Amino acid sequence: MRRFLTLLTMLGLFAFATSHPITRFKFPSKAFAKLMAAQKEIAKYKTSLIEEGKYGCCIKKPSGGCNMCAAQTGSCACAANLAAGKGTCGECFAGWANGRGSFDLKAMGINSPADILILPAAKQGIEGVQQDKENAHLKKYKLLMVESKKIMVGEKRFNCCVGQGGCDECAQEQYCGCSINLVEDMKKKPGQKKDGICGQCIDGQHGGHGRVAGVDLKQHVHPMRDDMGAMKGVFTTTMSQESSGTSWLPASSPMHMRMLGNFGGWEVNFMGLGTANWVDAGGDRGESQAFANSMMMFMAQRENWQIRFMGSLDPLTSGKEGYPDLFQTGETAFGEPLKDRQHPHDGIMELAVTYSFDIGAGRKGFLYFAPVGEPAMGTAAFQHRPSAWEMPEAPINHHWNDGTHISSGVVTAGVNITDRWKIEGSLFTGREPDENRWDIDPIKLDSAGGRLTFNPSNDWSLSASYGFLKNPEALEEGDQHRLVLSAFHQRGDWSLGAIWSRNYTGHGDSDAVAIEGTYSTPSGSLFGRFEMVEKDELVDVPKRMP
Secondary structure, X not given: OOOEEEEEEOOOOOOEOOOOOOOOOOEOOOOHHHHHHHHHXXXXXXXHHHHOOOEOOOEOXXXXXXXHHHHHHOXXXXXXXXXXXXXXXXXXXXXXXXXXXXXXXXXXXXOOHHXXXXXXXHHOOOOOOOOOOOOHHHHHHHHHHHHHHHHHHHOOOEOOOEOOOOOHHHHHOOOEOHHHHHHHHHHOXXXXXXXXXXXXXXXXXXXXXXXXXXXXXXXXXOOOOOOOXXXXXXXXXXXXXXXXXXXXXXXXXXXXXXXXXXXXXXXXXXXXXXXXXXXXXXXXXXXXXXXXXXXXEEEEEEOOEEEEEEEOOHHHXXXXXXXXXXXXXOOEEOOEEOOOEEOOOOOEEEEEEEEEEEEEOOEEXXXXXXXXXXXXXXXXXXXXXXXXXXXXXXXXXXXXXXXXXXXXXXXXXXXXXXXXXXXXXXXXXXXXXXXXXXXXXXXXXXXXXXXXXXXXXXXXEEEEEEEEEOOXXXXXXOOEEEEEEEEEEEEOOEEEEEEEEEEEEOOEEEEEEEXXXXXXXXXXXXXXXXXXXXXXXXXXXXXXXO
């Protein structure tokens, strides 16, 4: 039988994700769209202040300077006040503590950011400058922030330690636990590590409108977050839009990540997931086996740079031959083609560095270099797609769509336009990983791919990609061409995806179609997937009857 049609539907599959936050909610908040709109309004307002010579902040990009001084006084004198020894606002203090200061403190006689004095934002206005309270961008920003905070209070994710409406900084991060952190920190003994509060809450405490009594302002509580911190992407407004390799998702996609802290100006984060599984497929081709799959990723980001490492324990927990996956094909075990089994993913799944740079008019260029990584071809790997990441087994169309997510040697260059359009191209090694799952395979850069992505709104991501793969299969010589079209949609707790892909080979073409979806809440997830895949490489298939 030259072609084989497979159908796969899975419902009610539950997975444990180590990356889920301690709090019982997920990102993004239902206020996400309003928060993104508010960011744009305050950025436009600050731009007008800069053009009028009313804004002199001491924090450099990517923060773009503090929002608090602009919103409260209509001007910012933090840079001048710091130079004069008067101190900065709390938000700028947070920026310095996170390595985003714009000049040399020691030249001013200040040994470290912890020694900076705090002069509340309400006192940072430039003398003689009056705030234009009727400015359309300022009014829109404040209205959007109030509406967003009301939504997040209802979601039980906004619990601020200062009055006057609470801090905007944590609201932009879509979570404020500053009052909880502050109360717990006050209970700790000297020398114990504190969780900290945000820069705007520090400013509020010094400004005299704190909601928690007994705070010792002489003991600085160092901020753990600054101006959305790790939630910013390296080349988009929000990290939740960026997925594996350089692929995109809808900007409103859920983001599960633990922020580990700031180390020398680098924001370090961790995410991962693991599943413990038992499969009993039955039938003549089916097998039974217990196995576990896992993925873990560490990411460090600083300004326009991002470093990622992603690994897996699959070679240990799934065995060299992988695990039963009925009608799965691709790669080898002990020199033989895999039969109804999924190979374990490599121990090193991604090791990459990304650099982005502004090129004007809302455009950003980016470069991605990876000894092991994912080229600009197909969709985000299934472990990174919210519509599929609860799936305990690799999809049957893996080698039609996202099978190149572990490629030895990837160089990608691209341009994105206002977080809506992205065009990119890659050179990479076409050969699929060998059976040694712990090394980095030889790098040849003999294959190429390109991808066009369009996000018409925060809830949609559409992409088309085409690629050439040089001798991808170890046991079957011959090149391959691949075309992939995809659409992903985020609707509240629903993550939906549709993928069509085609492989062009010297012995014929084959198509794969997949429709997948996940309904995810803090208490559990429901996942379903439909696949239709044409296969001409199944082992031990009887010949077609006349």
